[in-house]
Amino acid sequence: MTPTTPSAGARLSLNQKTVNSCTVPQVVELCRATGIGSVGLWREPVAEYGLQPTVDLVAEAGLRVSSLCRGGWFTATGTAFDEAIASNHAAIDEAAALGAACLCLVVGGLPEGSRDLGAARDQVAKALEILVPHAAEAGVTLALEPMNPIYAADRGVLSTLGQALDLAKPYPADQVGVMVDTYHVWWDPTLQGQLQRAGSEGRLVSYQVCDWITPLPADTLLARGMMGDGHIDFATIGGWVTEAGYTGDIEVEIFNADIWAADPRSVVDTMINRYGDLCAPYAG
Amino acid sequence: MTPTTPSAGARLSLNQKTVNSCTVPQVVELCRATGIGSVGLWREPVAEYGLQPTVDLVAEAGLRVSSLCRGGWFTATGTAFDEAIASNHAAIDEAAALGAACLCLVVGGLPEGSRDLGAARDQVAKALEILVPHAAEAGVTLALEPMNPIYAADRGVLSTLGQALDLAKPYPADQVGVMVDTYHVWWDPTLQGQLQRAGSEGRLVSYQVCDWITPLPADTLLARGMMGDGHIDFATIGGWVTEAGYTGDIEVEIFNADIWAADPRSVVDTMINRYGDLCAPYAG
Numbered sequence: 001m002t003p004t005t006p007s008a009g010a011r012l013s014l015n016q017k018t019v020n021s022c023t024v025p026q027v028v029e030l031c032r033a034t035g036i037g038s039v040g041l042w043r044e045p046v047a048e049y050g051l052q053p054t055v056d057l058v059a060e061a062g063l064r065v066s067s068l069c070r071g072g073w074f075t076a077t078g079t080a081f082d083e084a085i086a087s088n089h090a091a092i093d094e095a096a097a098l099g100a101a102c103l104c105l106v107v108g109g110l111p112e113g114s115r116d117l118g119a120a121r122d123q124v125a126k127a128l129e130i131l132v133p134h135a136a137e138a139g140v141t142l143a144l145e146p147m148n149p150i151y152a153a154d155r156g157v158l159s160t161l162g163q164a165l166d167l168a169k170p171y172p173a174d175q176v177g178v179m180v181d182t183y184h185v186w187w188d189p190t191l192q193g194q195l196q197r198a199g200s201e202g203r204l205v206s207y208q209v210c211d212w213i214t215p216l217p218a219d220t221l222l223a224r225g226m227m228g229d230g231h232i233d234f235a236t237i238g239g240w241v242t243e244a245g246y247t248g249d250i251e252v253e254i255f256n257a258d259i260w261a262a263d264p265r266s267v268v269d270t271m272i273n274r275y276g277d278l279c280a281p282y283a284g
Numbered sequence: 285m286t287p288t289t290p291s292a293g294a295r296l297s298l299n300q301k302t303v304n305s306c307t308v309p310q311v312v313e314l315c316r317a318t319g320i321g322s323v324g325l326w327r328e329p330v331a332e333y334g335l336q337p338t339v340d341l342v343a344e345a346g347l348r349v350s351s352l353c354r355g356g357w358f359t360a361t362g363t364a365f366d367e368a369i370a371s372n373h374a375a376i377d378e379a380a381a382l383g384a385a386c387l388c389l390v391v392g393g394l395p396e397g398s399r400d401l402g403a404a405r406d407q408v409a410k411a412l413e414i415l416v417p418h419a420a421e422a423g424v425t426l427a428l429e430p431m432n433p434i435y436a437a438d439r440g441v442l443s444t445l446g447q448a449l450d451l452a453k454p455y456p457a458d459q460v461g462v463m464v465d466t467y468h469v470w471w472d473p474t475l476q477g478q479l480q481r482a483g484s485e486g487r488l489v490s491y492q493v494c495d496w497i498t499p500l501p502a503d504t505l506l507a508r509g510m511m512g513d514g515h516i517d518f519a520t521i522g523g524w525v526t527e528a529g530y531t532g533d534i535e536v537e538i539f540n541a542d543i544w545a546a547d548p549r550s551v552v553d554t555m556i557n558r559y560g561d562l563c564a565p566y567a568g
Binding site (some may be wrong): 018042073110115116117118148150152153154159160162163186187188189190212214215216218219220230231232233236 | 437443444446472520
């Protein structure tokens with residue numbers, strides 16, 4: 001397998017959520033200062049700085065955009081569903097403008113008051129049907145992100161990689177792919193097989209890394225750790241991702257109050273070291 | 285399908301963890317006072333009251349013992365593994381003495397400092413090999429309990445019902461079965477199919493109910509809710525359990541600081557009402 005970039009380290013991408021206090025220019029400057037070649041962007045800070053200024057800044061810095069976070073939230077009902085669809089159409093256009101490798105889809109949890117997991121999951125399929133033609137036209141790959149079952153009720157009813165691949169199946173791989181975040185999938189006993197399947201179907205469009213730490217912080221949304229601080233075996237999972245043929249960027253996305261409160265440059269330095277020790281050696 | 289008991293309500297079992305402050309005699313008295321016909325016991329309070337006194341008390345009260353919690357913790361290494369095995373041998377004898385429908389196995393998390401999920405899972409298989417002959421001789425069914433992935437690192441590397449059934453496969457169904465707790469499995473997109481498989485293999489030996497509540501309490505070990513307080517669809521899952529041919533007791537096991545602090549009799553009254561509304565109608 002030939003990496004798409006000259007060295008494994010060059011595949012490291014800084015998801016801007018890891019340095020949550022930073023503006024788009026600050027994130028771009030952090031990448032420039034540390035030699036990181038790729039960035040994962042979020043819609044809200046991009047909107048704050050402006051889409052076109054972000055496009056220009058990223059181009060000028062020579063950065064790849066490994067993903068745009070995020071579309072999704074398809075499980076709303078009534079007008080909220082229509083609003084979600086409209087927002088996703090806009091997100092597709094933004095991802096196209098940014099040349100993002102994919103648009104991350106966090107599909108949403110159970111609608112308020114609903115316990116019908118099956119119906120919520122069906123609604124994700126319905127939203128894809130609506131959005132895929134636009135994504136195809138815009139040349140954007142929609143990336144279904146299976147989420148740790150800890151979020152099944154309130155953030156993502158898509159719980160496994162196998163389920164994500166089943167949802168993607170009706171569509172060409174360049175239109176609907178899957179996004180694998182170690183935090184969400186590390187526990188899955190079928191992970192190796194489903195990664196192989198994702199690879200052979202050509203749908204593995206994003207690989208994100210962060211750790212599962214215990215005890216979980218009180219706010220479980222912010223429960224992710226720096227690689228090496230928790231229980232995940234990045235060597236094994238990274239090896240499987242490589243065997244699946246993935247040669248794209250490896251994005252570090254960490255939601256964690258302590259990391260967000262720390263000096264962004266020191267966070268990025270730690271991230272680069274941990275990535276070099278724990279991820280790069282298995283990146284093919 | 286013919287229920288094994290005269291009415292659906294008669295299949296309700298009070299797991300003593302739901303009234304965590306109660307001694308064995310207090311739990312038995314609660315069952316007596318409220319007409320509950322079955323109890324799920326824990327080893328520690330049984331040891332505190334005494335095994336034989338518990339056997340006598342339960343027999344005198346005419347209660348079934350739907351499960352004994354718990355064996356397991358197989359993922360320890362070195363002498364800690366040997367101690368775990370010795371403890372499980374004792375648990376098998378206790379389950380036999382109590383006439384428990386099964387011995388619940390919480391298999392254990394990753395060993396301290398280890399990130400090797402595969403090795404930890406292999407060790408569960410190894411422990412079964414050691415324990416099954418004793419369980420068979422004692423007439424005790426070992427019940428593998430898949431746990432919510434939220435606990436994969438620190439409590440249970442067995443994460444799905446499918447994985448539990450794969451582990452059980454080498455053994456006769458009356459020696460190794462599976463235990464299904466809604467809290468642990470409700471999110472699993474393969475649940476219906478795996479419940480059918482469990483039923484057709486004759487391995488579904490315990491059905492426990494409690495709810496998934498959000499936001500999760502800070503101590504995620506105590507994150508379970510009373511049925512109806514959270515997001516789980518007990519009608520759908522209960523229907524699948526019934527279709528799988530399960531006719532045993534339906535046990536309510538709730539770890540929750542607020543519920544533990546409440547008056548036990550009022551907890552049991554609420555439990556009976558919620559069970560009647562949300563579980564009994566789908567119990568076949």
